[in-house]
Amino acid sequence: MWLIDTTTLSLQLFARSEGVEYAILSHTWGGDDDEVTFQDMADIAHRETKVGWAKIKKTCQLAKDMGLDYAWVDTCCIDKTSIAELSEAINSMFSWYRDSKICFVYLYTRIHEPQLHTSGNLLDDELASYRWFQRGWTLQELIAPSHMSFFNENWEILGTKESLRDHLARITGIDTVVLKSVETLQNINIGKRFSWAAKRETKRVEDIAYCLLGIFGINMPLLYGEGPRAFIRLQEEIARSTNDLTLFAWQQSRKSAGSNWQLSGIFATSPNEFRHCDKLLVPRGKLEAETEFTLTNRGLRFDRNFDVSYPGFDSNENHLPEGDLFMRLDCLERSERTRHEARWVGIALRRIGTTYLRLFPDVLQYCSSMVTHKVSQVRQVVYIAASLSDSDAEIITKNIMVGIYYNSIPRSPIMNTGYMSDPSFRDEPLGVDGFGSGGLRSCMHLRFFAFNVGRPSKVFRMALVCGLQVHTRGEGVQDSPWALLCSEKQLLESVPRAASYKDLFVPEPTGGGVSSQERTEFFRDYVFERYLDDSGHISQTTMPDLVVVEDPSTSYVKHEVSVSVNPPSEARFPMSSRYDYVIFLSYRKVYKTSGIDSLRIGGRAG
Numbered sequence: 001m002w003l004i005d006t007t008t009l010s011l012q013l014f015a016r017s018e019g020v021e022y023a024i025l026s027h028t029w030g031g032d033d034d035e036v037t038f039q040d041m042a043d044i045a046h047r048e049t050k051v052g053w054a055k056i057k058k059t060c061q062l063a064k065d066m067g068l069d070y071a072w073v074d075t076c077c078i079d080k081t082s083i084a085e086l087s088e089a090i091n092s093m094f095s096w097y098r099d100s101k102i103c104f105v106y107l108y109t110r111i112h113e114p115q116l117h118t119s120g121n122l123l124d125d126e127l128a129s130y131r132w133f134q135r136g137w138t139l140q141e142l143i144a145p146s147h148m149s150f151f152n153e154n155w156e157i158l159g160t161k162e163s164l165r166d167h168l169a170r171i172t173g174i175d176t177v178v179l180k181s182v183e184t185l186q187n188i189n190i191g192k193r194f195s196w197a198a199k200r201e202t203k204r205v206e207d208i209a210y211c212l213l214g215i216f217g218i219n220m221p222l223l224y225g226e227g228p229r230a231f232i233r234l235q236e237e238i239a240r241s242t243n244d245l246t247l248f249a250w251q252q253s254r255k256s257a258g259s260n261w262q263l264s265g266i267f268a269t270s271p272n273e274f275r276h277c278d279k280l281l282v283p284r285g286k287l288e289a290e291t292e293f294t295l296t297n298r299g300l301r302f303d304r305n306f307d308v309s310y311p312g313f314d315s316n317e318n319h320l321p322e323g324d325l326f327m328r329l330d331c332l333e334r335s336e337r338t339r340h341e342a343r344w345v346g347i348a349l350r351r352i353g354t355t356y357l358r359l360f361p362d363v364l365q366y367c368s369s370m371v372t373h374k375v376s377q378v379r380q381v382v383y384i385a386a387s388l389s390d391s392d393a394e395i396i397t398k399n400i401m402v403g404i405y406y407n408s409i410p411r412s413p414i415m416n417t418g419y420m421s422d423p424s425f426r427d428e429p430l431g432v433d434g435f436g437s438g439g440l441r442s443c444m445h446l447r448f449f450a451f452n453v454g455r456p457s458k459v460f461r462m463a464l465v466c467g468l469q470v471h472t473r474g475e476g477v478q479d480s481p482w483a484l485l486c487s488e489k490q491l492l493e494s495v496p497r498a499a500s501y502k503d504l505f506v507p508e509p510t511g512g513g514v515s516s517q518e519r520t521e522f523f524r525d526y527v528f529e530r531y532l533d534d535s536g537h538i539s540q541t542t543m544p545d546l547v548v549v550e551d552p553s554t555s556y557v558k559h560e561v562s563v564s565v566n567p568p569s570e571a572r573f574p575m576s577s578r579y580d581y582v583i584f585l586s587y588r589k590v591y592k593t594s595g596i597d598s599l600r601i602g603g604r605a606g
Helices: 053-065 083-099 122-128 137-143 165-172 176-180 182-187 190-195 229-241 390-398 488-494 496-500 516-531
Strands: 002-005 011-013 022-026 070-072 102-106 148-151 157-160 293-296 299-307 325-333 343-352 355-359 365-367 377-384 401-407 414-416 430-436 442-453 458-473 476-487 546-550 557-566 581-593 596-601
Touching: 022 053, 022 083, 022 137, 053 070, 053 102, 083 137, 102 137, 122 165, 137 165, 137 176, 165 176, 176 182, 229 293, 325 365, 390 458, 390 476, 401 442, 401 458, 430 442, 442 516, 442 557, 458 488, 458 516, 458 557, 458 581, 476 488, 476 516, 476 546, 476 557, 476 581, 488 496
Parallel strands: 022 070, 022 102, 102 148, 355 377, 401 581
Antiparallel strands: 002 011, 002 070, 148 157, 293 299, 299 325, 299 377, 325 343, 343 355, 343 365, 401 430, 414 442, 442 458, 458 476, 546 557, 557 581, 581 596
8 A cells, every 4th residue: 555645745555554553545537648647656857747736735735744754645655557556456446435533525626506405404415515425436535534524626625425425315315324333334234335325436337346345345346348247247246145135126227228228137236226226125124034145147136035926916917927026125115105114125036948047027026014925935946147238038028920821721631740839820721839949039930730641541650840049140130940850760870879869759657768858968969069060050951852652663753841940921821920930831742654753732832
């Protein structure tokens, strides 16, 4: 720690701040060229030409008048050319302000439009007009020191931290007990602490996270250039050290979220999203011993009870959609938004694949009671994504739909051995199925068919293996469906291990057959092993789109089934406008005469 000798005005290095009595300055920075840097301190003539030298000199004079030999000013006591020293200083900043003998607050710059408070207190409005109350770094500089003196732009004393305590509390929202003693800070819930920074700003986007390290007792490396990721990292570090669920009681602004406002990760994107958390109430006693979560590479892992309907209500209208969950945050809110009644707070979760996301992050869910029927709760392990990128949000909300059309009229020997998933198509001359991406980057769908051909008839089985892959290229999100046909005979010949899977091509096997999960995993691996291109995407161009079956009763007939991916067309595929793509399975019978194939279409041809 570098300190300024208040007599010689030179820098001296100390191993630690404990045991050294020093004054410290809290202020807002001017222009970069105005401030005295660590390097400037070695050039006496040059440093005195800078605008910022006057406040350094005044700080040292005030400290010396109090009998203090040293002072600390952030502009010149940190070598910002050293990443290691800058990181150490920022991680130590809170303790340096806490350990100071006194902190001088220099209120120099006023904001252009003072925020007038409704209290009618002139001193409140006077203090609030200074930019110092809007800067991110000055939050910890107000909380940490025990003794503070406030000066205006003319270095005229305005008061002390003790004499101005009530005014400071009204302006900043900080609890008076915290302004009285920094030791009480740990008793304040996480959400409320974040709310103190909701309206504060920093010059660099990463600093809105770094300036709060001391508020939460966190140490973490600085990575300038990471952008908003710094604030996510701060919350991850907090999650490692607390089980306070108010960490998740933030509320996103729909305007700031843009078009992707329906879903988000479990962590907030800025302190402003905690702006309503100043009204949170957390019972002193722990409500649930199970309140525990762990940060993993899949997101936050919770193993606890979740509600499948909103607790505190009996109406069926409050039942959550299938797959969605309600997570209680073990806190209450009493505010104008709750009509000044204490209401329990929770958030809704939606499952996307194997991971959950926060549903409608622009609202908090309220309930009148924590008491619910056991039937409305389920205990399970849930992984909630830490954050959600813009591209992932676009993919999720897009939810690409694919329709599968195939021949089902009597003239076609193709038989659907699965269930028809859409009953509205039962009277159509085409069999119809469909699937959607479900918000996932990739998905796969299986549909099994069979031929009854020849006299006597013989059954030939095949599988339609199809899916979607969604990826980001350039500035946009692109989606591409794929489809391949795979006959049972061909698969058994080319993949020897397929023979060990009993009833692989029978969707509903009887005793001892392969399970649905095993079947899906087999075909997934089959596709990945054969049809991935160098970029890791599934290549449609190398996939077989035709299955040929020789008629067992005659050498003059063969049967062909082909698959194609098409745009929706009401003329070709009735009611296909609901889909983004159509996968069409078509059949034709081929007669061989004089060495030349002649075709007769069976069913509808593509």
